[in-house]
Every structure is written in structure tokens, then in C-alpha cells.
Amino acid sequence: LTLLNQLIGYELIPVLAPLASSGDGKTYNVNADTFAGAVAGALKAKRLLLLTDVPGVLDKSKKLIPELSIKDARKLIADGTISGGMIPKVETCIYSLEAGVEGVVIIDGKTPHAVLLELFTNQGTGTLIHK
Numbered sequence: 001l002t003l004l005n006q007l008i009g010y011e012l013i014p015v016l017a018p019l020a021s022s023g024d025g026k027t028y029n030v031n032a033d034t035f036a037g038a039v040a041g042a043l044k045a046k047r048l049l050l051l052t053d054v055p056g057v058l059d060k061s062k063k064l065i066p067e068l069s070i071k072d073a074r075k076l077i078a079d080g081t082i083s084g085g086m087i088p089k090v091e092t093c094i095y096s097l098e099a100g101v102e103g104v105v106i107i108d109g110k111t112p113h114a115v116l117l118e119l120f121t122n123q124g125t126g127t128l129i130h131k
Contacts, residue, residue: 004043005043018030018032033050033089033092037095040101041098041101045096046101047101047102048101049115049118050092050105051108051115054086055108055125056126067127070094070098070131073093077091090129097129106126108125114126
């Protein structure tokens with residue numbers, strides 16, 4: 001974290017590869033969402049944006065859920081509404097929030113200007129998960 005904070009202090013944008021090494025020198029590929037959530041949590045980031053290929057977290061009728069608390073997200077995992085590949089993504093959101101991130105947004109990276117819409121509009125896009 002020290003090096004990362006120094007780079008940010010120089011107004012540089014670090015690019016991090018989601019890799020880890022074992023004690024015996026083997027290199028492992030780490031899930032990029034998990035990696036990003038851990039880094040954001042360690043930095044106590046204000047916001048973590050996770051880009052995916054769906055609009056965000058969807059309800060049982062496939063309608064976007066614009067906002068969820070950690071408690072709500074856990075209920076939706078338990079009842080099967082959140083399933084498949086969205087489970088580890090939402091679990092990463094929960095972990096990063098519990099580590100100190102203020103809010104996490106799951107947005108559709110296929111939507112033109114999705115990041116700008118999230119950051120610079122009041123309505124945002126995707127699903128905001130918060131404490």
C-alpha cells in the first residue's frame with residue numbers, strides 16, 4: 001500500500017495486475033473483482049466501480065435494482081435472486097464495504113459512457129450497494 005499511496009500522491013494512475021505469488025514462488029491469477037475490492041478496501045476508497053456485462057443486480061423478473069444495502073444483498077443471495085457469477089461480485093462488494101469503501105456500484109460496461117454517467121449524474125447507472 002505504501003507504494004500505491006505514493007503513486008497516487010504523484011497524481012499517477014497505477015495499473016495493477018490481479019496476480020499473487022505463493023511462498024514457494026508460484027504465480028496465481030486472482031479474480032479481478034476480488035482483487036479490486038481488496039485494493040479499494042485497503043485504500044478506504046470513496047467508491048468502487050465494478051463493470052460487468054449486465055445492467056447491475058437484477059430482481060427475479062430481471063428488472064434492475066438501483067440500490068441495495070448489505071443486508072438486502074445477503075437476503076437476495078440467500079433466496080437465489082442473486083445467483084451464478086453475480087454472487088462473487090456482490091460478495092466482493094460486501095467485503096469492500098466492510099473494509100471501509102463508502103459505496104460500490106455494479107454497472108454495465110457495454111453502456112456507452114457508463115462510468116461518466118455514474119460519476120457525473122445524480123441518477124447514476126447500475127446498482128449501488130452501501131452499508
